[in-house]
Amino acid sequence: MVSPQGHHLPLVAIFTNCTMHNVQSQSLAYSTDGGESWQMYEGNPVLTNPELADFRDPKVFWDEQHQQWIMSLAVDQVIQFYHSSDLKQWTLSSEFGRDLGAHGGVWECPDLFPLKVEGTGLQKWILLVSINPGGPNGGSATQYFIGEFDGKHFRADHTETLWMDYGPDNYAGVTWSDMPSTDSRRILIGWMSNWEYAKDTPTAPWRGAMTFPRELGLQQTEQGIRLTHQPVGEIEHLFLGPSLHHQERKIINKDNLTEQLCLPEHCQIKLHASWQNMASSSWCMAFSSTVGDQLKLTFSLKDNELIIDRSQVSHKINNAMFSNKIHIPIDLTHGIQLTLLKDTSSLELFANDGKSLATLLYFSEEDLTQLHLGINNPNVDFSLHNLEIQPLCSIWHTKSE
Incomplete structure (x- = not known):
């Protein structure tokens, strides 16, 4: 990203750092040259591990309404939400999912974002949570929750488990944040494989691929509000x-x-x-x-x-x-x-x-x-x-x- 003055605006990467003893914590790195090089923040980790085996996959966005940064974090089989004013100091806001959703395996790769219900002015918040194992057709899969988010707490509108994709090979998908102001789409891309056989796929010299990017939406159906997916319109460039x-x-x-x-x-x-x-x-x-x-x-x-x-x-x-x-x-x-x-x-x-x-x-x-x-x-x-x-x-x- 380049400013109107020709200077590169700072970039910040927020990621899970894992020690040689498999202790996961959240750290920062920053770039001032458009991502060509990165420096580790000297105050790392910015979120230490409270002695948990699974404490990872931060997804961070700017909450404009409450003027704060929000981090969704996968912690064992729940999602924890943290808030911050500066990306360096984080405070636990709430926890979600202990008694909801599928719990056949570890929870991973959360993503929280708002979407409008098609044909209405109603806005809902969507929380994506990947799980492995425990998918509807075995192994890896992604469930989603529809509800409300008040800046600290996410509350689901439903108790049934909703699966994003019933196929076995769409996992750990997350959406792009900070799309251009002229583009209101919410676009997701996922890992196209399954941990049950990822190491067995007969490909070389590379292994694995990503899904085609999908535009997400919400529709009112007879069963309630449901998530929808369509290939992004840019597929026409490949015709x-x-x-x-x-x-x-x-x-x-x-x-x-x-x-x-x-x-x-x-x-x-x-x-x-x-x-x-x-x-x-x-x-x-x-x-x-x-x-x-x-x-x-x-x-x-x-x-x-x-x-x-x-x-x-x-x-x-x-x-x-x-x-x-x-x-x-x-x-x-x-x-x-x-x-x-x-x-x-x-x-x-x-x-x-x-x-x-x-x-x-x-x-x-x-x-x-x-x-x-x-x-x-x-x-x-x-x-x-x-x-x-x-x-x-x-x-x-x-x-x-």
């Missing part, structure tokens, strides 16, 4: 060449929807479909390769559930949990609208205006170049209103660029 369209098409048994073109390695897929007389039926999407790899998504109308089977795309990964079926609750009462981001080894699914979310890795022997849609009952009326396959370019620069 490559013309898209493939299918419109107003009846699906009978199985159709190969990429019969005119191989499915790109990187693409955005948008689908809108509806059905009649399918109350006890199901339909599926299957991504496949020429050598037998298959990633299968089955939409069960009877159970309002999406079941993902990646047992046939677990190439060179030796972990039993990876092949377990993934269950995602999803409202299929009135049809479906889907946005999917398919990459070389990941699928990010956003359903029904982003109210249902599933992020997952897969590892196929060959590229998944075919997409099939099928129904399990030829006597039902399944209408594919629109399907668009948009190729995406890679963010990695090639030698020719």
Whole structure:
């Protein structure tokens, strides 16, 4: 960041410092050259550990209403809130979560921020809390709480556990703070893996990736106010060449929807479909390769559930949990609208205006170049209103660029 006078404004990093004896505390570093170099604050640590094993992951923001800094900190299986006037002296304000939420594992990576409920003037505060293990499909996951924050205390409006993403591979996500004043979006990015098998993923020379950035929102639903997710609009900068369209098409048994073109390695897929007389039926999407790899998504109308089977795309990964079926609750009462981001080894699914979310890795022997849609009952009326396959370019620069 550069001031109008051409000088770099100071930057402050707030982070968890861990000693050789695994004692975690919070420290500061600062930069006066735009982040090129950093100096440790001589008064570190600014928040010492009260002899706890897990005391980490500070997320700090400026509370304009109360003119103070707020720190959210993961402490064992609760979140503690601290306040400060100068980032150097911190006072414990309150604690949250001892009797709420999922407690199958340690709590990590909190994030607290306000959001407006779509179509209203109502503002709510959202608290994100990642947990490992204890996710709805095993291992790592992120839960969220909706409520009020008065500068010291966060109080949730609900008692049920709300999961941000039912897929197994979206963890420790946090949002950008201090977006430009002209941009009111709340944007999140997460770690796209799961601690149950992160060390087993067959990639080299790098390991792991981040999710595509998502814009967060709040919507009023029949179940209450819920968090929504959509890929950020900047994805349009990755659009490559013309898209493939299918419109107003009846699906009978199985159709190969990429019969005119191989499915790109990187693409955005948008689908809108509806059905009649399918109350006890199901339909599926299957991504496949020429050598037998298959990633299968089955939409069960009877159970309002999406079941993902990646047992046939677990190439060179030796972990039993990876092949377990993934269950995602999803409202299929009135049809479906889907946005999917398919990459070389990941699928990010956003359903029904982003109210249902599933992020997952897969590892196929060959590229998944075919997409099939099928129904399990030829006597039902399944209408594919629109399907668009948009190729995406890679963010990695090639030698020719």
